Amino acid sequence: xxxxxxxxxxxxxxxxxxxxxxxxxxxxxxxxxxxxxxxxxxxxxxxxxxxxxxxxxxxxxxxxxxxxxxxxxxxxxxxxxxxxxxxxxxxxxxxxxxxxxxxxxxxxxxxxxxxxxxxxxxxxxxxxxxxxxxxxxxxxxxxxxxxxxxxxxxxxxxxxxxxxxxxxxxxxxxxxxxxxxxxxxxxxxxxxxxxxxxxxxxxxxxxxxxxxxxxxxxxxxxxxxxxxxxxxxxxxxxxxxxxxxxxxxxxxxxxxxxxxxxxxxxxxxxxxxxxxxxxxxxxxxxxxxxxxxxxxxxxxxxxxxxxxxxxxxxxxxxxxxxxxxxxxxxxxxxxxxxxxxxxxxxxxxxxxxxxxxxxxxxxxxxxxxxxxxxxxxxxxxxxxxxxxxxxxxxxxxxxxxxxxxxxxxxxxxxxxxxxxxxxxxxxxxxxxxxxxxxxxxxxxxxxxxxxxxxxxxxxxxxxxxxxxxxxxxxxxxxxxxxxxxxxxxxxxxxxxxxxxxxxxxxxxxxxx
Amino acid sequence: xxxxxxxxxxxxxxxxxxxxxxxxxxxxxxxxxxxxxxxxxxxxxxxxxxxxxxxxxxxxxxxxxxxxxxxxxxxxxxxxxxxxxxxxxxxxxxxxxxxxxxxxxxxxxxxxxxxxxxxxxxxxxxxxxxxxxxxxxxxxxxxxxxxxxxxxxxxxxxxxxxxxxxxxxxxxxxxxxxxxxxxxxxxxxxxxxxxxxxxxxxxxxxxxxxxxx
Numbered sequence: 001x002x003x004x005x006x007x008x009x010x011x012x013x014x015x016x017x018x019x020x021x022x023x024x025x026x027x028x029x030x031x032x033x034x035x036x037x038x039x040x041x042x043x044x045x046x047x048x049x050x051x052x053x054x055x056x057x058x059x060x061x062x063x064x065x066x067x068x069x070x071x072x073x074x075x076x077x078x079x080x081x082x083x084x085x086x087x088x089x090x091x092x093x094x095x096x097x098x099x100x101x102x103x104x105x106x107x108x109x110x111x112x113x114x115x116x117x118x119x120x121x122x123x124x125x126x127x128x129x130x131x132x133x134x135x136x137x138x139x140x141x142x143x144x145x146x147x148x149x150x151x152x153x154x155x156x157x158x159x160x161x162x163x164x165x166x167x168x169x170x171x172x173x174x175x176x177x178x179x180x181x182x183x184x185x186x187x188x189x190x191x192x193x194x195x196x197x198x199x200x201x202x203x204x205x206x207x208x209x210x211x212x213x214x215x216x217x218x219x220x221x222x223x224x225x226x227x228x229x230x231x232x233x234x235x236x237x238x239x240x241x242x243x244x245x246x247x248x249x250x251x252x253x254x255x256x257x258x259x260x261x262x263x264x265x266x267x268x269x270x271x272x273x274x275x276x277x278x279x280x281x282x283x284x285x286x287x288x289x290x291x292x293x294x295x296x297x298x299x300x301x302x303x304x305x306x307x308x309x310x311x312x313x314x315x316x317x318x319x320x321x322x323x324x325x326x327x328x329x330x331x332x333x334x335x336x337x338x339x340x341x342x343x344x345x346x347x348x349x350x351x352x353x354x355x356x357x358x359x360x361x362x363x364x365x366x367x368x369x370x371x372x373x374x375x376x377x378x379x380x381x382x383x384x385x386x387x388x389x390x391x392x393x394x395x396x397x398x399x400x401x402x403x404x405x406x407x408x409x410x411x412x413x414x415x416x417x418x419x420x421x422x423x424x425x426x427x428x429x430x431x432x433x434x435x436x437x438x439x440x441x442x443x444x445x446x447x448x449x450x451x452x453x454x455x456x457x458x459x460x461x462x463x464x465x466x467x468x469x470x471x472x473x474x475x476x477x478x479x480x481x482x483x484x485x486x487x488x489x490x491x492x493x494x495x496x497x498x499x500x501x502x503x504x505x506x507x508x509x510x511x512x
Numbered sequence: 513x514x515x516x517x518x519x520x521x522x523x524x525x526x527x528x529x530x531x532x533x534x535x536x537x538x539x540x541x542x543x544x545x546x547x548x549x550x551x552x553x554x555x556x557x558x559x560x561x562x563x564x565x566x567x568x569x570x571x572x573x574x575x576x577x578x579x580x581x582x583x584x585x586x587x588x589x590x591x592x593x594x595x596x597x598x599x600x601x602x603x604x605x606x607x608x609x610x611x612x613x614x615x616x617x618x619x620x621x622x623x624x625x626x627x628x629x630x631x632x633x634x635x636x637x638x639x640x641x642x643x644x645x646x647x648x649x650x651x652x653x654x655x656x657x658x659x660x661x662x663x664x665x666x667x668x669x670x671x672x673x674x675x676x677x678x679x680x681x682x683x684x685x686x687x688x689x690x691x692x693x694x695x696x697x698x699x700x701x702x703x704x705x706x707x708x709x710x711x712x713x714x715x716x717x718x719x720x721x722x723x724x725x
Contacts, residue, residue, distance in 0.1 A: 423607075
């Protein structure tokens with residue numbers, strides 16, 4: 001036996017003795033659960049171990065930023081719900097059972113502003129609305145554009161699942177549209193609408209990139225204030241305090257969010273009483289406007305394409321940088337989602353994931369900024385780690401939670417049969433979720449390709465296309481920024497296809 | 513006889529309170545009662561899916577209550593059947609065999625025997641997602657007994673079937689359980705199940721066993 005083998009067996013024996021003495025038996029599931037938990041709360045741990053809160057920060061700034069955050073989130077959620085609800089009535093004019101493809105096209109259109117990196121919505125809006133209203137109103141405008149499509153898709157699904165047969169009954173009995181909407185539909189689904197509204201409120205409250213670009217001096221939100229406290233005045237302890245207050249505030253709001261129910265089938269119903277074909281026309285018109293705004297920027301940019309000569313080497317490196325970040329985030333998110341699936345279900349872990357909406361973007365960035373060296377490869381790794389961390393929290397709510405809920409009963413049955421966690425994961429969980437994991441991690445990789453906010457804090461120079469585009473946008477070169485954002489679409493698509501394709505390959509490879 | 517003692521659980525205002533209850537260790541014990549009487553709670557507690565401090569369940573000298581659900585070695589058929597939709601009928605059944613560590617050759621033999629008893633040959637290779645109600649039920653039962661469980665638990669297994677199919681299924685299952693000699697606890701509120709299958713009938717109401725015949 002060589003020296004290394006001896007050392008190894010000695011170590012193994014010592015570990016076994018320690019385990020026996022202190023009853024330290026951890027299963028693979030418990031370890032993964034702990035790793036995911038620690039990774040997600042790592043920014044708080046890092047900052048709390050580095051900085052102690054000495055006294056309270058200046059409350060003037062705090063209340064002003066809190067008010068801005070609250071007002072912009074409230075208005076954004078309000079407008080998203082109002083427009084989204086109406087657009088939802090438009091979507092149900094295309095029943096899934098009858099026109100599945102057309103309905104899918106409209107749903108994708110609606111979800112696009114929410115799933116694309118914010119830079120696209122910003123470019124489109126800034127191209128169309130000139131002069132753009134900087135400040136709270138500008139933030140509300142962009143947030144509403146980004147979220148009402150999501151609200152529309154969610155609302156349409158809820159109406160179809162929950163109220164289909166009641167709508168038919170009211171229609172047959174001759175109820176009027178307005179009367180049924182107020183007396184029948186809204187009381188029936190108001191809890192779900194409230195829940196969606198809270199969700200949008202929280203997304204907007206946590207938003208960092210939009211207030212950073214269109215907030216201006218008058219629209220400073222808590223997120224931006226945290227950023228400024230660290231970046232401009234180096235007040236780390238004040239920033240940590242603000243961040244903790246913000247996280248507690250969001251956590252308290254999130255407690256009132258309802259749990260995602262298991263998906264139920266949509267039955268064929270006649271929804272003529274409430275559907276609104278006019279809203280469908282408006283959805284179409286809105287997206288024509290959205291794309292026209294973006295295309296307008298591109299067309300003007302094409303005339304200036306020769307000015308890109310000076311940037312060509314930068315563009316190439318940024319393209320590769322975005323690709324690297326996108327692929328790393330995609331792969332890491334896939335692993336993260338799988339780790340959650342492997343550790344599922346455990347009461348405390350499930351409740352933590354349901355209630356935890358992630359740290360503030362700037363807090364997460366600064367926590368990783370103080371961790372170890374920066375620059376070069378470290379910047380890439382840190383950017384990828386932070387985007388993965390923030391994405392995982394969002395992806396969990398976007399679809400992973402309902403995916404896991406749907407498997408709960410199967411996992412329960414398999415456990416009572418005596419199946420090991422490994423067998424359950426390999427034969428039950430993984431085969432049913434790998435495709436969805438591929439799609440979700442693909443979405444995270446697209447977000448990563450278009451990111452500029454996280455990268456701006458963690459890197460001193462433009463490392464990715466998102467950062468380059470934002471630099472051009474900030475210096476009012478919108479046309480050039482639009483042209484460059486085309487490359488984000490290409491690189492985003494490459495990363496998305498890598499994640500979706502990769503997950504399918506893995507699915508085939510690990511077929512039991 | 514297996515003996516259940518001190519099965520007490522509180523679910524809000526509902527109290528499940530069973531100081532002592534005997535379950536047959538051969539044949540079929542039926543636990544019957546109206547909706548909301550606590551049948552499924554008893555089922556879940558015995559399986560180990562609900563925690564009940566102080567609960568004791570002695571089965572052939574072993575206290576099953578202190579074991580993990582997977583170690584109790586029970587065969588379970590839930591009311592929703594819960595087949596794995598991405599697998600075929602055969603794969604569903606063999607999954608359970610692998611979970612219990614049964615050798616592949618033996619598992620295949622058992623599968624053939626059970627499939628013969630339950631008349632499953634025609635749909636063994638069909639995906640679980642397209643099986644009919646009666647077929648799904650037979651696969652769920654085959655899956656539950658392939659691992660040679662200590663005891664079989666069935667929660668309203670016939671509730672989703674129409675009357676003719678229900679009678680046919682009862683006959684098939686009665687015959688199978690007689691052949692396999694697996695003690696069974698059947699949860700039901702259907703008098704037809706009680707009449708045709710029950711060797712012992714316990715009635716439950718408001719969380720208490722009120723009658724044992």
